[in-house]
Amino acid sequence: MVTEGRVKTTQEETKPKRQNKQIALFLAFFRVGIFGYGGGPSSIPLVHKEVVEHYKWFTDDEFGDLLALGNTLPGPIATKLAGYIGYRVAGITGMVNAVLATILPSILAMIALLTTLSMYKDKPWVQGMTKAVVPVVGFMLAQLTWQFTKKSKQGLGWGQAILFIGLSWILMEVLHIHPGIIIALLLLYAVFGGKRRREET
Amino acid sequence: MLYWQIFLAFFIPGILGYGGGPASIPLVENEVVDRYEWMSTEEFSEVLALGNALPGPIATKMAGYIGFEQAGWLGAFVGVFATIAPSLLLMIVLLKVLMKYKDSEKVKRMTITVRPAIAVLLGVMAYQFFISSYEGSGAIQTVALLAASYLFLEKLKIHPAFVIMGALVYGGVFL
Numbered sequence: 259m260v261t262e263g264r265v266k267t268t269q270e271e272t273k274p275k276r277q278n279k280q281i282a283l284f285l286a287f288f289r290v291g292i293f294g295y296g297g298g299p300s301s302i303p304l305v306h307k308e309v310v311e312h313y314k315w316f317t318d319d320e321f322g323d324l325l326a327l328g329n330t331l332p333g334p335i336a337t338k339l340a341g342y343i344g345y346r347v348a349g350i351t352g353m354v355n356a357v358l359a360t361i362l363p364s365i366l367a368m369i370a371l372l373t374t375l376s377m378y379k380d381k382p383w384v385q386g387m388t389k390a391v392v393p394v395v396g397f398m399l400a401q402l403t404w405q406f407t408k409k410s411k412q413g414l415g416w417g418q419a420i421l422f423i424g425l426s427w428i429l430m431e432v433l434h435i436h437p438g439i440i441i442a443l444l445l446l447y448a449v450f451g452g453k454r455r456r457e458e459t
Numbered sequence: 460m461l462y463w464q465i466f467l468a469f470f471i472p473g474i475l476g477y478g479g480g481p482a483s484i485p486l487v488e489n490e491v492v493d494r495y496e497w498m499s500t501e502e503f504s505e506v507l508a509l510g511n512a513l514p515g516p517i518a519t520k521m522a523g524y525i526g527f528e529q530a531g532w533l534g535a536f537v538g539v540f541a542t543i544a545p546s547l548l549l550m551i552v553l554l555k556v557l558m559k560y561k562d563s564e565k566v567k568r569m570t571i572t573v574r575p576a577i578a579v580l581l582g583v584m585a586y587q588f589f590i591s592s593y594e595g596s597g598a599i600q601t602v603a604l605l606a607a608s609y610l611f612l613e614k615l616k617i618h619p620a621f622v623i624m625g626a627l628v629y630g631g632v633f634l
Binding site: 289291292293294295299300301302303304307319322323324325326327328329331332333334335336337338341342345346353357360361363364365367368369371372382383384385386387388389390391392393394395396397398399400401402403406407409410413414419422423425426427430431437440441444445447448449 | 473474475483506509510511512513514515516517518519520523524527535539542543545546547549550551553554557565568569570571572573574575576577578579580581582583584585586587588589591592595596600601604605607608609612613618619620622623624626627628629630631632633634
């Protein structure tokens with residue numbers, strides 16, 4: 259679909275590729291916007307599927323970095339991911355494109371529905387639709403959880419991986435410390451904890 | 460200046476809303492209902508309920524609709540822009556810096572060290588979805604839908620979009 263080539267040769271060669279990328283970006287995030295039921299977090303697995311598995315614009319690691327940084331910043335996660343990925347893939351145009359593709363369909367639907375009739379929300383079939391999607395999204399998030407757990411092990415070894423996972427969980431769930439702070443702490447540890455190790459060796 | 464008010468009403472929740480869209484909803488309510496009195500609490504929760512029934516990020520749906528209600532299409536644009544632009548620009552700047560030093564040992568180590576936290580974050584989200592599914596549709600339906608998800612997503616590798624569509628149809632008919 260989209261080639262990985264980063265080298266710009268002639269304008270004739272890059273132009274159609276650019277357009278292709280814009281269309282691909284729009285399609286990827288349009289799908290994310292349409293199927294992302296249940297707010298921001300539910301779109302994370304969908305973004306991962308499009309960006310890492312389907313179009314291969316990012317590696318798993320890069321996606322993890324994105325998610326880490328995105329989670330430390332305020333604002334909706336879906337648009338942050340869309341905007342940044344769009345920007346990396348195809349510049350400012352790509353950014354606007356991806357963000358619009360993510361949010362426009364649902365905003366238009368919302369305005370259309372609310373300005374005509376808002377009776378549907380109590381209809382059992384609408385509620386049923388929303389309900390049935392919840393466990394599916396949960397399962398997709400669980401898949402990603404497992405992927406990142408395996409990756410933690412690869413980078414850190416089981417001991418440290420389990421230690422950090424346990425620590426993160428205690429801080430997040432037991433002490434209710436904001437994930438952003440925990441991520442920031444881990445980053446600091448990586449920078450300064452790593453320094454010490456290099457001096458020792 | 461109505462447009463300025465709309466901008467502020469969504470800029471502040473956008474900046475303070477840590478934890479993504481849902482976290483900023485109470486802040487939006489504070490601005491829209493208490494400060495500017497554009498709608499009553501009742502109306503706000505109705506808009507929220509409908510918004511939750513539609514796909515896509517909730518914060519931008521709210522901003523788009525409330526902006527539209529107050530000041531037409533331009534109002535919708537201002538509300539959405541105020542919601543997403545600040546954090547997006549910040550993210551691009553930060554990641555640009557990170558990318559610059561992509562090959563340095565430290566940045567590589569940062570990537571590795573942050574993974575456990577991401578795993579926990581995603582795991583907690585997954586757990587929340589399971590719990591709310593259990594509360595919403597009961598244990599049997601939840602387990603059945605989970606089993607189906609496992610089969611289609613993990614074993615048959617069907618694209619999530621189709622699985623979600625299938626779940627929507629199933630829910631519309633049976634739940």
